[in-house]
């Protein structure tokens with residue numbers, strides 16, 4: 307763990323209003339970027355004032371909360387904007403499996419924010435002057451199987467179906483990985499630009515090499531108010547508007563997908579209920595249409611009963627049945643046995659938190675782990691008792707498309 311690198315006195319954190327930067331991604335210098343962007347609003351950040359490698363284990367969110375409290379308490383703050391995301395902010399991403407290493411928290415040196423026509427700039431200490439070189443293309447992309455070939459993964463899905471039919475569990479989400487290699491190192495800013503343009507309704511994120519555009523908002527925390535967008539149940543887009551509509555209706559009417567969705571919504575409701583004075587869960591899902599797929603979606607709203615921070619809420623929710631399964635413990639056991647890989651931070655919580663405890667966290671889906679000229683892409687699907695392995699494979703391919711297009715341009 308390192309705190310306030312190179313600073314001997316408590317650093318001054320200053321937030322000032324600035325002119326609308328319009329395109330947040332275009333303001334990122336040549337430095338590892340942090341980002342959370344939705345419909346053009348959000349936060350982009352760079353530099354490192356403090357960083358923590360969060361130790362694995364059941365108490366990791368607690369550890370993170372204590373570390374953040376110490377770091378935020380060790381700053382002097384002059385905040386002329388006072389909105390969620392102003393003042394000191396930390397970005398974070400956690401591994402899917404609590405036993406896996408790799409969870410990280412970073413307090414960037416510079417944060418540029420934009421929401422509802424307002425924009426602000428936060429600096430920690432005296433930040434260095436940054437190089438504004440534009441990103442370059444990584445060149446051609448070659449793909450290789452990750453831990454499982456396509457037929458091996460279909461076999462794993464068939465085995466999961468067998469375990470579900472034996473009555474051990476109702477639902478499990480199985481994922482696979484693909485390894486992409488590019489000619490030159492990947493500039494994450496280029497991926498962010500492409501993702502934010504192609505998927506404005508998703509949350510385009512970047513945190514310490516984990517990059518993606520997730521449609522699934524785990525939780526947004528604004529004062530006492532929280533909201534979550536629960537997704538589960540997926541179909542492809544149609545080739546024509548009529549076919550698109552037909553597919554959407556079939557998804558809505560499909561007992562398999564509705565059951566899959568009910569599992570995910572129940573896990574969110576059960577996790578949030580003990581924290582909330584009010585909680586509204588819709589009776590029926592709606593359709594969320596994205597450029598690559600259509601999902602069943604439920605918007606959940608609540609009011610917290612006490613001063614829980616966004617990270618406390620994340621700790622209570624993860625892993626939801628949208629990425630784990632039902633019941634959770636059995637699903638995690640099946641995932642560990644059948645996937646044949648460590649998910650790393652894929653399907654884990656990713657987002658930001660400020661010193662008031664406000665923040666936005668998504669589930670890190672439609673994402674890749676970037677290291678130099680390599681990207682490890684992930685995609686998964688909810689498996690139910692009547693799942694067809696070939697159909698699940700096709701669904702995973704459609705989900706890979708988000709990061710493939712971001713890499714290929």
Ligand SMILES: C=C(O[C@@H]1C=C(C(=O)O)C=C[C@H]1O)C(=O)O
Pocket residue numbers: 479481522537538539540601628629671672684685686687688689705
């Ligand atoms: C697991 C993923 O997506 C999740 C699984 C879904 C499903 O199986 O229908 C839908 C949305 C997400 O909750 C992924 O994109 O990798």
